[in-house]
Amino acid sequence: MTKIYFDDVPDNKTVIEYIKSKLNWEQAVNDLGGVRSDVIKDPIRQINNSARVLGNTYAVYAELGAVNWQSRNSCELYGLSLTYNKNNNENTWKLGSFGHQRYQKLDSYSYFTAVKADESNRLKGDYLDSLSFRHIHPAVINQFSLRTLLQSFDTAVHRVTARTINGNMVYRTLPGDGGMHKDENQFESLRVNVCLSNNGEFGLQYEGHDPSYPCDGDINFVNTDVMHRAYINNRCEFQRTHLIINLSPWLDFDPINDCWSPNKYFGKVHPVDMVKQGLIFKQGTL
Numbered sequence: 001m002t003k004i005y006f007d008d009v010p011d012n013k014t015v016i017e018y019i020k021s022k023l024n025w026e027q028a029v030n031d032l033g034g035v036r037s038d039v040i041k042d043p044i045r046q047i048n049n050s051a052r053v054l055g056n057t058y059a060v061y062a063e064l065g066a067v068n069w070q071s072r073n074s075c076e077l078y079g080l081s082l083t084y085n086k087n088n089n090e091n092t093w094k095l096g097s098f099g100h101q102r103y104q105k106l107d108s109y110s111y112f113t114a115v116k117a118d119e120s121n122r123l124k125g126d127y128l129d130s131l132s133f134r135h136i137h138p139a140v141i142n143q144f145s146l147r148t149l150l151q152s153f154d155t156a157v158h159r160v161t162a163r164t165i166n167g168n169m170v171y172r173t174l175p176g177d178g179g180m181h182k183d184e185n186q187f188e189s190l191r192v193n194v195c196l197s198n199n200g201e202f203g204l205q206y207e208g209h210d211p212s213y214p215c216d217g218d219i220n221f222v223n224t225d226v227m228h229r230a231y232i233n234n235r236c237e238f239q240r241t242h243l244i245i246n247l248s249p250w251l252d253f254d255p256i257n258d259c260w261s262p263n264k265y266f267g268k269v270h271p272v273d274m275v276k277q278g279l280i281f282k283q284g285t286l
Helices: 014-022 026-033 051-065 110-117 144-150 270-278
Strands: 077-081 156-166 190-197 202-204 218-222 227-233 239-247 250-252 259-260
Touching: 014 026, 051 077, 051 144, 051 156, 051 190, 051 239, 156 250, 190 270
Parallel strands: none
Antiparallel strands: 077 156, 156 239, 190 218, 190 239, 202 227, 250 259
């Protein structure tokens, strides 16, 4: 079995790019038809302990000190990075994948597309190197419900963030395409969104679609290869909290040896089909 160790990744490549160079990745992607544009608005699963997970998340906020989203100089969005790169200074672990200050100079419209186009910083250990944020923060391990949720996935977890929108600070989403953007490729980083608190004013909108509004406990698949945005219906006195969880649909991760290997789905099942068939979850969990 092929094993790709973090220490072997060269400094001028992201982890996923190095992994792809060691596997027959592109051929496997092409054999399954490439990226799909499926929009799945209904929850793919629900949890009945969202209040406990929310309480655990707030406990981590209190222990570590929640921070503003680093890419914006604003209190509209705050939270924490719940996974970290152990090669970085421990003082930065809670910030690591929670945005980056270099994007603060960009205006709110161009910021979204600029991050996707930022090729020069796609290096080992950078904010854009998603798989480098591969270990769950020790503060999360101490929170049973939150830890159990993150351990319920059947593929490697990376770049997990807890994000709270301050309803007092945000503005209603305007007509047009402001905020529409794409994120990472679904074969490389598959995204699910766990709603822990919502009052019906906060949603997700895909280009060409009406917004959808998740409820507490909903787990939604976010197709980051389709233009999408967070949607604010109205300013309100509410703190909306979600967990953004990124999965490696085709990889297993060994945290002890700090290495990745192709999993049983590599080249055989499309990531979107994995979502539809519930294969991203361990059997008997949630």
